[in-house]
Amino acid sequence: MQEVQFIDQSAVLAQICQDWAKKPWLALDTEFIREKTYYPQLCLVQIGDTDQAVCIDTLAIEDLSPLWELLGQTHMLKVLHSASQDLEIFWHQTGQLPSPLFDTQIAASLMGLGDQISYAKLVDSLLNVQLDKSHTRTDWAKRPLDQGQLRYAADDVIYLARAYERLHDQLARAGRLDWLSEDFIALAHGKNYAPAPEAVWQRLKNLSQLRSRGELAIAQMLSAWREKTAMQANRPRRWILADEIIIDCARRPPKNSQALAQIRGLKPEQVERHGAAILAAISEAQAMPEQARPRLPERRHLTPAQESKVDVAMALLRHQAEHHGISTAGIASRKDVEQWVLGDAQSRLGHGWRHALAGSTIEQWLNGETSVRSTPTGLLIG
Numbered sequence: 001m002q003e004v005q006f007i008d009q010s011a012v013l014a015q016i017c018q019d020w021a022k023k024p025w026l027a028l029d030t031e032f033i034r035e036k037t038y039y040p041q042l043c044l045v046q047i048g049d050t051d052q053a054v055c056i057d058t059l060a061i062e063d064l065s066p067l068w069e070l071l072g073q074t075h076m077l078k079v080l081h082s083a084s085q086d087l088e089i090f091w092h093q094t095g096q097l098p099s100p101l102f103d104t105q106i107a108a109s110l111m112g113l114g115d116q117i118s119y120a121k122l123v124d125s126l127l128n129v130q131l132d133k134s135h136t137r138t139d140w141a142k143r144p145l146d147q148g149q150l151r152y153a154a155d156d157v158i159y160l161a162r163a164y165e166r167l168h169d170q171l172a173r174a175g176r177l178d179w180l181s182e183d184f185i186a187l188a189h190g191k192n193y194a195p196a197p198e199a200v201w202q203r204l205k206n207l208s209q210l211r212s213r214g215e216l217a218i219a220q221m222l223s224a225w226r227e228k229t230a231m232q233a234n235r236p237r238r239w240i241l242a243d244e245i246i247i248d249c250a251r252r253p254p255k256n257s258q259a260l261a262q263i264r265g266l267k268p269e270q271v272e273r274h275g276a277a278i279l280a281a282i283s284e285a286q287a288m289p290e291q292a293r294p295r296l297p298e299r300r301h302l303t304p305a306q307e308s309k310v311d312v313a314m315a316l317l318r319h320q321a322e323h324h325g326i327s328t329a330g331i332a333s334r335k336d337v338e339q340w341v342l343g344d345a346q347s348r349l350g351h352g353w354r355h356a357l358a359g360s361t362i363e364q365w366l367n368g369e370t371s372v373r374s375t376p377t378g379l380l381i382g
Contacts, residue, residue, distance in 0.1 A: 002048075002051075002052065002053055002154075002158050003052060003053075004053050004054075004055060004150055004151060004154040005052070005053070005054045005055070006054075006055050006057065006145075006150055007054060007055065007056045007057065007061070008057035008060035008061060009060075009061065010061050010062065010063050013056060013061055013063075013064070013066050013067060014066040016054060017066040017067055017069065017070040018066075020047060020054075020070055021070055021073055021076070023049060023076060024075070024076060024077065025049070025076060025077035025078070025079060025102075025164075026047050026048065026049055026076065026077075026078060026079065026157075026161075027046075027047065027048045027049060027079045027080075027157040027158075027160040027161040027164060028045075028046070028047055028071070028078050028079060028080050028086065028098065028157065029045075029046045029080065029081070029086065029153075029156040029157050029160065030042060030043075030044065030045050030046070030085075030086045030089055031043050031044040031046070031138075031140040031153055032044075032085075032089060032140065033139065033140055033141050034236075035236075036235070036236065037234050037235065037236065038230045038231055038233070038234050038235055038236060038237065039092050039231075039234055040085070040088065040089050040092070041141060042058045042089050042093060043057075043058060043059055043140035043141050044056065044057060044058060044140055044145075044153055045058055045067060046153050046154055046156055046157045047070075047157060048154065048157030048158050048160070048161050049161045050161050050162055050165065053154040053157050053158050055150050055153050055154055057143075059141065059143070060143075064093075068093070068094050068096070071090065071098040072096060072098065072099075074099060074100065077100055077101070077102055078098040078099070078100070078101050078102070079101075079102045079104065079160060079161065079164045080101065080102070080103055080104070080160075081103065081104045081105050081119045081122065081160055081163075082103070082105045082116075082119070083101060083103045083105075083187060084187075084192070084193075087101075087187070087188070087192075087193055088193045091190060091193035091194065092193075095190075096190075097188045097190060097193070098188075099188045100184065100188070101184045101187055101188050102164065102180075102184060103183075103184065103187060104119075104122060104160065104163055104164055104167055105117060105119075105122070106180060106183055106184070106187075106330075107167050107171060107180060108122055108125075108167065109326060109327050109329075109330030110171065110174075110176050110179060110180065110326055110330065111167065111170050111171065111174070111176075111325070111326075112325035112326055112327065113125055113126075113327075114327050114330075115327040115328075115329035115330045116329075119131075119156070119160070120133070122163055123159045123160075123163055126162075126163045126166045126167065127159060127162055127163060127166065129159060131155060131159070132151075132152060132155070134148070134152070135148060135149050135152040135153075138152070140153075176353070179352065179353035180353075181352075182351065182352045182353075183352075195227065195231060197223070197224040197227035197228050197231075198220070198224050200223045200224070200227050201216070201219045201220040201222075201223035201224070201294070204219060204223060204243050204246060204247065205243040205244070205247075206243070206244070206247050207219065207247070207296070208296075209247055209251065210247065210250055210251065210296075213290065213293035213294065213295060214285075214286065214293060215250040215251060216250070216293060216294045216295065216296065217285040217286070217288050217292075217293040217294060218249060218250040218253060218281075218282055218285040218286070219246055219247065219250040220285065220294050221281045221282070221284055221285035221288075222241065222246045222249060222250070222278065222281050222282065222285075223246060224281075225277060225278070225281045226240045226241045226246070229274070229277070240274070241266075241270070241274070241278070242265055244265055245263055245265055245266050248263050248264065248265075249263065249278070249282060253282050253286065254279065254282070255279075256279070257271060257275045257276075257279065260275055260278060260279065261275075300338060300342075302338065302342075306341065306342065309341050309366070310334070310337055310338050310341050312365070312372065313337045313340065313341050313362045313365070313366070314334060314337055315372070315379060316358065316361055316362050316365060316372065316379070316381070317331060317332060317337060317358050317362065319378065319379045319381070320357055320358040320361055321358070322378075324357060326357070331349075331354055331357060331358050332347075332348050332349050332354060332358065332359075336348045336349050337349065337362070340359060340362060340363070341362070341366065347359070349362065361381065365381075370382060
């Protein structure tokens with residue numbers, strides 16, 4: 001069994017990071033809690049390869065700069081699985097992102113293992129190992145951590161390292177190793193992880209219930225206020241104001257604290273603590289000029305002829321995905337296909353390996369350069 005080293009002292013961390021900086025790549029994972037905070041509380045960072053694994057106690061060590069410097073080494077590939085949450089943590093901690101990256105979840109879709117495969121299923125599929133799930137609900141902020149918890153955390157990089165090597169070899173043999181460069185570069189864009197209070201209204205539940213731009217303006221203003229308040233207090237946004245309450249305020253704007261208190265789900269203590277700020281945000285939205293108020297993204301309404309073309313293009317996409325042993329969703333969504341059929345260059349099918357694999361096939365059919373025929377065994381493109 002691979003040895004696991006637990007580090008909770010600054011001097012040991014500095015030395016281990018110097019040693020790891022000599023390696024060409026490392027597997028990387030985190031353990032955190034977020035139930036009662038806006039920002040995730042980083043509790044543990046795991047790094048490993050096929051020879052060793054290290055669990056770093058980020059709560060015990062005040063100076064984590066050697067770790068951040070290690071993850072900033074551009075000669076070293078950082079391997080993660082479903083990296084977005086980990087990257088959000090690193091962005092919050094340092095304002096920087098590890099780079100270059102390799103996400104095994106994205107890579108797995110290129111080898112026919114399915115779209116958005118879980119880590120446990122990836123390890124089972126590639127290594128025939130069933131991971132222990134007994135510590136899934138661990139409170140990682142509690143100390144001390146026992147050996148079972150540390151082994152569980154370390155397994156996240158021990159088997160990730162082995163899975164990476166297996167995926168790397170498979171991608172190389174299939175000639176697909178470079179296909180994911182654009183995906184991994186996009187994954188490391190800081191804009192994906194920086195809070196954007198003015199834009200969060202677009203993710204509200206039941207946003208479609210709002211009809212007018214005036215209602216949307218209130219939803220936008222209240223959402224931005226809630227986001228900033230949650231960030232400042234480091235509390236979950238739902239603790240500040242639930243989505244349902246924002247929608248109700250937008251549909252039937254309260255004019256005073258008495259009317260505000262009548263909104264279903266809004267607690268008296270919330271009215272007392274935030275009532276004035278909520279009413280001020282509503283008033284500010286109502287004073288917003290019409291041309292400055294937000295709009296819902298316009299829904300694309302396809303003609304029957306365009307719908308038919310999209311249906312054929314989807315069939316071509318599925319054909320290409322099956323032919324190359326890749327999940328359809330891993331290549332493109334129906335929205336991507338609609339964009340491509342309508343000539344939108346922003347479609348993912350217009351770039352990189354997706355264009356080479358499927359976008360060009362659809363494009364040639366749209367331009368009349370190829371035909372599609374049905375055969376007993378599937379589609380025939382020629």
